[in-house]
Amino acid sequence: MHRVVVIGGVHHDRIWQLDEPLTRGRRLRFSARGIRIGGGGFHTGCQLLERGAAVTMVTSLAQDEKGLAALAALKEAGFDTRHVTMTPGETVPLEILLEPDGERTILARAHRSARLFSANGPLMGDAVYINALRLDEALVATLRDIPLAVSQLPLGPAVPRPVDYVVSSRADAGADLPSAWQRAVAIAGPRLKMLVLTDGPRRIALHDGHRTVEVETAPAVTGVSTIGAGDRFSAAFLLGLLDGLDEALAASTASRTIADWLRRRQFP
Secondary structure (H helix, E strand, O other): OOEEEEEEOOEEEEEEEEOOOOOOOOOOOEEEEEEEEEOHHHHHHHHHHHOOOEEEEEEEEEOOHHHHHHHHHHHHHOOEEEEEEEEOOOOOOEEEEEOOOOOEEEEOOOOOOOOEEOOOOOOOOOEEEEEOOEEOHHHHHHHOOOOEEEEEOOOOOOOOOOOOEEEEEHHHHOOOHHHHHHHHHHHHHHHOOEEEEEEOEEEEEEEOOOOEEEEOOOOOOOOOOOOOHHHHHHHHHHHHHHOOOOHHHHHHHHHHHHHHHHHHOOOO
């Protein structure tokens, strides 16, 4: 059994199911609205658990009713929660607009300070996945001893962390591949082997600073919620590497895995 540490957010998503695609200047109509547990760390960890890995979650939750409910949900799902930190404060749901074709738009608060992630003692695992901006010094030091490290490309100012692979989407990283590579190097340091860029149903780009390999994806799945699909791709890619696959085959396998998951998925 693979042992994976996940460092990332666990929060409440308030999902607005829209009746029509987003169109500038029009009135938006929605048919349903509900709150569910979400977050990059949560979605990644769930994929790992479903594939048979043991998952240690490193996250921070508010010590209110919603935060305690999130902690209970993590325990029920099978996460090791010894490194979940409970802090004073209020859980503020993340607003997500979900279009009829399954595409989602996230509304993030401007100027909201990023939470600081820390562990409650030493961490051990075969791999670590990071989707966080701020890591304390002790947590960064721990990462150096974990054999395989994968990080999302941060969307804002972030603490550097020693990782082997950085994953992002074209929508988040931008069209300029050399610029995205430099951002990945700045966050990962000399340990970086490859930048992995997804692009919806289009080919996945694997770039090592000199050469780019493009990987075919599984046929597109439409009409279902894509919330969490990118996080689950990262989890499946990481597991492929742990199973000994090369980067191209790990990315191709991850694409098929997530397409199968989307076909089975029922919203919410």
